[in-house]
Amino acid sequence: MNNHLTSRQMLAYLDGELSRSETHYAKDHLHSCWTCRSEVERLKADIATILDAQNESFSPALPPPPFPWPSFNTLLARNAPSPRSPLWARIFVQANSLLSPMRILVTSAAIVVLVILAYSAFRPRPVSAKEVLRRVQIADTNRAAITKDQVIRERVHIRKTMRGGNHSQSTQVDTWKSKTAAYWNAPDRDSVASDLEAEYKAHDIPIGLPLSAASADSWGRVAGGSPTVSQQGSDIDLSFTGSGDGATGAVERVNLLIQPETWQVKQMTLEFPDASFEVTEDDFSIVPVSAVSPELLAHLEPEAIPQMLAHSVAHSLPGTTASLIHRPVVDLDHAELDVFATLHRLNADLGEPVTVIRSSHSVQVGLWQLPPDRQNELRAALEPEAGVEVELAAPQRSSAISRPAIAPLITAASGPLYIPAESGGDDQRLLKHFGSAEKEQEFTDQALATSTVILSHLYALRNLQGQFPPEKEQSLPPEERAQLTALVRDHAAAVATSLNTLRAQLVPLNTAFHVSASKSVIQPTAINWQSGTLEALETARNGDHLLRSMLTTSQTPTTPDIALPQIGQELSHLSVELSNFNGIAH
């Protein structure tokens, strides 16, 4: 009676998933073992509670759909081939083989009406200010997620303009934020930054990152009134107009310029009775605390200073003073690079959910989301490396909202704000071109797969640039720099290969829709591979979004003759950006 059933056997037994012999054994055992029988009863009761939790707590706490549901007929009108097309007629007849000619006539008339309704439904329509703010909040949550061993640096440009004149002053300020505090590291006697900081204090707005969702939301609340949304170029303009009660120093207007691709606030303008401040973001990075000077840390994490001094590494960021040098026994730069090289060797840096976080004393690799076999494979390769800690269980978090361990610098594209009037209902031309839905699906799968490969390698490069910013790369010993360069080249070469593949895949479509080859209007610029990566990723994401808008059912469907030239343009840009930073990596 010592061989009790495992929890896995008990669950499989209740689920009827044991083999015949295993079931026989489990039944026999349960007849004779009070302990296991009681445990099975508890498991049954707990499963019922889990179901209650799913229905009463988990599902109701998920955010509701952002848009009203279109009717299914509208969906069909948007996706089904045109009634005039012979192919449509074929599908229509197949789908309605039992219908009488009269009903076909009536249904056809209904579809024409629906197409008209669908057209009117997809004319440009603004998203509400509330929805914009919600998306900004989500994007900010992803972008600004840090661990206790990381801080955020947002470098902003501030321009102050006095009312009634052309006089303006500008400055650049590094604003910092840790998990517990924030600090603006303004140059001495910088009146512009001080004046803006004073406005924050005067309006009881906590000092934080100026271009964050929290800051935008706070200023919006201070201004009051109903926010309005409009489109400004490719950006979204969200404006709060103050109540106009004439109070001294009251903010009169708050303007937020938001990028719809990333839902990040790129510019904030605060208008006061005597002056206005325009704040734009120059740079945003997540920095390990080990790279921040003790003086700065004193503002961000006062209680952590004694511990940090003992572990600080000699890589200061520009604008910060050098920290005290007590190199740890293990060279973490080397360990970190080895981790990336190992992950690359095992193809684990192309989208698998592996997290790499550098703390003050080790490089922590999170493998908890992988299947056991893959966990074991990566664990065996990584654990022997000095200074590397492998985590097989998710870290405990105190908040109900969990966040990724490494925040993406660019969040998932959520689609443009305005739905173009020309969109939708043109699938029949693609279907006609391919000759059958199967062939169209096959092409879609292949093109999207290639685009996904491009994105995978660019995300891998994005992770590398996050861990090895230019200052840190410069400080690496030659051998390690060469190792990093090899990794960068490898990914860049893979992107270039897939880019050529995607272009070749699109040639027949371009020919069919009379789209000529596009040349990039951008010129290669001498930027480092780190910045080049972010640009290339942004471009690839745009291309991927267009591709999906054209080939799949999307909230923002696009016709081939609109999408193909834009895709061609994005791919040309990507090619230029790739040659650009690829050359620098040499």
Next chain:
Amino acid sequence: MHASLTPAERVATLYEAHRERIYRFLMGQGLEPANAQDLVQDVFIKLFVAMTKGAEIVSEQAWLYGVASNLAVDYWRREGRPMWVELDSFPAMADGLQSKELTPDVAAARKERLQRIAIAMARLPKEQRLGVHLRMQGLRYRAIAKVLGVSVSTTAEWLSLAVERLRSAANE
């Protein structure tokens, strides 16, 4: 069973009845709201296409959740990042619960317990969470394994790990 309905009529009925549930199912896999809503529409269009091609669909609901799961897995692969579930505020206690023969203390303790499980559910590794959600929809281990692209044995292991985590949260 539904011989009198055309595929369009049948799918329209299913769309009205199940779109919210499929949306919440996809949201439960860590998708963003706009993406989840897009994919729900894809799922029903795919069902319509499959029906018009005469595909044999034994259980429409199982088919819908299976396709939704595949689209969620595709989305994970494209995004290439951990998929955490963001929960809004928990709902107030339902009237139905209040009317049961539960003292306020017992009802509050039950609510707290369910919320602990919900938070633990949001924190599960995405494959385990999807596995549990598919099991809740009545899918067998083999079908879940097919969606997750792993063996039946790994699926059993993941489900057991997930259930144990949720039980731990329930009994904290």
